[in-house]
Amino acid sequence: MDSTTVVSSPKSDKPNPCECCGITLAGVSLLGIAGFALYNFIMTIIAVISFTNNDFEYVCPNSELWWGALFIGIIWPFMLTNGAKNAAENKEESTPFLQVFVWVCMLTAFIIWAWDQLWGVPGFANDTCAMDNFGTYNSTDGADNDGHKLFTAVEYWMYLYMVIDAIFILGICGIGGFIVVGSLSEGRNNKSNSPRSATVYNSNGVRGSDHV
Numbered sequence: 203m204d205s206t207t208v209v210s211s212p213k214s215d216k217p218n219p220c221e222c223c224g225i226t227l228a229g230v231s232l233l234g235i236a237g238f239a240l241y242n243f244i245m246t247i248i249a250v251i252s253f254t255n256n257d258f259e260y261v262c263p264n265s266e267l268w269w270g271a272l273f274i275g276i277i278w279p280f281m282l283t284n285g286a287k288n289a290a291e292n293k294e295e296s297t298p299f300l301q302v303f304v305w306v307c308m309l310t311a312f313i314i315w316a317w318d319q320l321w322g323v324p325g326f327a328n329d330t331c332a333m334d335n336f337g338t339y340n341s342t343d344g345a346d347n348d349g350h351k352l353f354t355a356v357e358y359w360m361y362l363y364m365v366i367d368a369i370f371i372l373g374i375c376g377i378g379g380f381i382v383v384g385s386l387s388e389g390r391n392n393k394s395n396s397p398r399s400a401t402v403y404n405s406n407g408v409r410g411s412d413h414v
Contacts, residue, residue, distance in 0.1 A: 239279065239362060246275035246355040253348035261349070262331035267319040271356045274312050274363075302370055309367040316360035320353065 250272055258268040318326040321333050336349035 235362070235365065238358075242355060242358045242362065243275065243279055245351070246271055246359070249348065249352040249355045250276065253352050258349065258352070261335050262329070264327070264329050265319060265332050266327075267332045267336075267356060268352065270316055270319045271352055271359075274316060275355055275359045278308075278312070299374070302374065306367060306370045306374075309363045309370070313360055313363050313367065316356050316363070320357055320360070 250268065253268070255268045258265065314323065314326070317323055318328070319332060320337070322328040322330040332353055336353040339350050340347055
């Protein structure tokens with residue numbers, strides 16, 4: 203009886219260049235977002251301290267931009283960072299879908315609130331006082347631009363929240379797409395599943411084929 207030996211090609215352990223580029227790009231993007239958030243966090247603290255709520259209400263009594271800067275730019279980022287730290291300490295491997303959905307809802311609400319306080323949204327406060335008085339930098343010598351700094355800080359937080367919100371929404375849609383595509387691919391593989399042929403060599407060196 204001739205003995206046969208199955209010859210199989212080893213799988214390559216080399217990383218996929220596309221995956222490496224994607225991981226690198228994602229890492230750089232996250233570092234950029236984190237760096238900008240930290241910078242604006244510091245600038246928001248300075249703006250809130252240098253331009254108090256009384257100063258803001260003296261010009262715009264019906265606007266909540268100062269309180270929006272305090273909560274959107276200082277309190278909520280601190281709470282979010284603390285929550286992420288606790289999640290890391292508890293070694294949570296993934297963020298639950300419900301928690302991400304809650305974050306998306308909160309971010310969307312903050313975006314609408316900030317937009318309303320900056321430029322006024324019809325149907326909400328629709329107050330353009332902050333834009334009229336602090337939306338433009340005053341280049342006059344000796345001008346006090348503390349209100350403009352507060353306005354700019356809230357504006358930057360709104361843009362940052364838009365980016366994070368879009369990432370979360372695309373991530374949710376991407377996960378749903380992967381699930382659908384994976385289910386379709388699995389169904390096709392089950393229908394077209396057939397034995398694979400492998401090249402075998404018998405003891406006398408004659409090449410043949412076998413099924414595995």
